[in-house]
């Protein structure tokens with residue numbers, strides 16, 4: 368799982384703080400709480416990028432890293448039996 372801005376690919380560092388405005392003005396690292404203000408419990412559905420200033424859906428900041436393709440679920444197929452016709 369990677370966290371970066373969906374608009375400019377900026378990766379927020381753990382020491383960055385977001386402020387609850389409009390709200391209680393509390394400052395916290397919004398990706399610790401998936402966008403919820405820990406002070407007033409306001410759930411922020413959008414998050415502003417400190418780099419490009421664009422607002423994006425909080426969920427869009429999370430990027431699933433490409434899952435590794437494992438080939439262990441291959442279905443074993445019994446080869447068809449050919450009956451020789453004489």
Ligand SMILES: [Zn+2]
Pocket residue numbers: 387390391392393404405406407408409
């Ligand atoms: Zn708040």
Ligand SMILES: [Zn+2]
Pocket residue numbers: 372373374375376377416417418419420421
């Ligand atoms: Zn950005």
